[in-house]
Amino acid sequence: xxxxxGAGPSAGRRMSAVVLGAALxxxxxxxxxxxxxxKGADAGAGITQQPKETAPFWVNxxxxxxxxxxxxxxxxxxxxxxxxxxxxEQPVAEWIGPDNPEEQTRGFTEAxxxxxxxxxxxxYNIPHRDCGQYSQGGAADGNAYRAWLDGVATxxxxxxxxxxxxxxxLLHLVDGCTPEQFHEERYDLLKGAVVKLKSxxxxxxxxxxxxxxxxxxxxxxxxxxxxxxxxxxGFSVNVSNFYSTDDSIAYGKQLSAKxxxxxxxxxxSRNGKGPYTQGSPDERWCNPPGRALGETPTTKTADxxxxxxxxxxxxxESDGECKGGPxxxxxxxxxxxxxxxxxx
Numbered sequence: 001x002x003x004x005x006g007a008g009p010s011a012g013r014r015m016s017a018v019v020l021g022a023a024l025x026x027x028x029x030x031x032x033x034x035x036x037x038x039k040g041a042d043a044g045a046g047i048t049q050q051p052k053e054t055a056p057f058w059v060n061x062x063x064x065x066x067x068x069x070x071x072x073x074x075x076x077x078x079x080x081x082x083x084x085x086x087x088x089e090q091p092v093a094e095w096i097g098p099d100n101p102e103e104q105t106r107g108f109t110e111a112x113x114x115x116x117x118x119x120x121x122x123x124y125n126i127p128h129r130d131c132g133q134y135s136q137g138g139a140a141d142g143n144a145y146r147a148w149l150d151g152v153a154t155x156x157x158x159x160x161x162x163x164x165x166x167x168x169x170l171l172h173l174v175d176g177c178t179p180e181q182f183h184e185e186r187y188d189l190l191k192g193a194v195v196k197l198k199s200x201x202x203x204x205x206x207x208x209x210x211x212x213x214x215x216x217x218x219x220x221x222x223x224x225x226x227x228x229x230x231x232x233x234g235f236s237v238n239v240s241n242f243y244s245t246d247d248s249i250a251y252g253k254q255l256s257a258k259x260x261x262x263x264x265x266x267x268x269s270r271n272g273k274g275p276y277t278q279g280s281p282d283e284r285w286c287n288p289p290g291r292a293l294g295e296t297p298t299t300k301t302a303d304x305x306x307x308x309x310x311x312x313x314x315x316x317e318s319d320g321e322c323k324g325g326p327x328x329x330x331x332x333x334x335x336x337x338x339x340x341x342x343x344x
Contacts (some may be wrong), residue, residue, distance in 0.1 A: 045069035046080075047088055049115055051280070054298050057091035057120045057162070058112035062332045065092075065316060083340035084316075088100040091297050092269070092311040093164065095122045095329070098139065101148050105155030118160040122239075122312060123152060123193065124170045126186060131177040142185050149193055164265075164312055165193055165232070167208045168237045170223045174210075191228035198231055206265050208257060209235035212243040213275070217255035226257055233307070234263040240313040241267065242275040242291055250304050256305050268294035268302075269311035274344050286322040287335060292342035315339050 012074040045128040047061040047069075060066070061301065065088035072081035094108045105121065112119035125148055127139030140143035169186060178186065197205045207229055210220050224235060235255065238248045245268055252264040272292030276284045295309045316336025325332055 058117035101151035111160040182325040193229035212251040221258035
């Protein structure tokens with residue numbers, strides 16, 4: 001599926017990551033209230049951490065959704081604010097951009113560590129990313145990617161992190177989107193990334209492995225093996241997509257059986273009503289109308305092979321300039337509100 005992400009981080013969010021950790025630490029990010037819901041410095045929206053036993057991942061109290069809640073409350077739009085709060089109060093992934101990777105990952109992991117939680121990170125900077133679609137870009141070449149990855153690893157250090165590694169990178173090798181001359185380098189970069197990240201003391205790594213729209217995993221399991229799945233903690237499915245949790249579990253279990261029983265995680269951020277089935281098949285993934293938030297992030301899942309339901313795609317951020325949306329990764333308040341209103 002071409003361009004199935006449209007989820008790269010905006011420049012503003014990348015820059016805020018550089019100072020986030022220090023700012024939260026200075027303001028006293030965490031004071032445990034005894035119920036597992038740590039109070040934290042925030043954008044004025046009163047955002048707290050989720051109970052650690054069910055959702056051990058860090059909630060950014062100064063995230064875009066939290067700031068939207070504060071702005072809506074200030075404007076007297078309390079009902080809309082409560083809808084957006086459904087997004088703001090959940091742990092969502094931080095997408096690490098190309099600039100200052102060490103500062104970004106240090107900021108997020110330090111803030112998460114202070115709150116007694118695990119940072120959820122997405123690495124999305126592979127060369128020739130997204131085949132020229134809405135989230136095109138990535139590192140200039142293999143050496144630039146390796147240097148960037150070194151910064152990521154240094155920033156994480158020994159702190160707890162769960163990393164989703166390069167959404168679509170393998171899928172676009174299989175579907176013919178990425179030119180053949182780049183395939184060997186990509187496998188080498190992904191395998192090297194798994195090794196580098198797994199050398200860290202408290203980092204889990206999940207290689208992205210497509211979605212249930214592929215129906216059967218026969219085309220993707222060998223690429224996963226070549227990319228180092230044997231050394232990773234597992235793989236991720238449905239990143240930035242809309243397939244139901246049941247369908248994603250079925251797909252993941254089929255794939256797991258082909259890669260030595262590896263566990264997996266599912267992006268449930270926007271799958272509350274399943275995939276969109278109208279319009280052009282090539283862009284059903286891009287800002288589809290009528291969707292809803294899915295199961296909230298948790299490690300208590302419906303199958304022992306599923307390590308977690310995660311919000312990898314950040315609900316409310318655009319997939320790209322389609323259906324009236326802004327650039328990929330930019331906050332789209334109207335779409336966020338519709339997602340939240342449609343969720344149960």
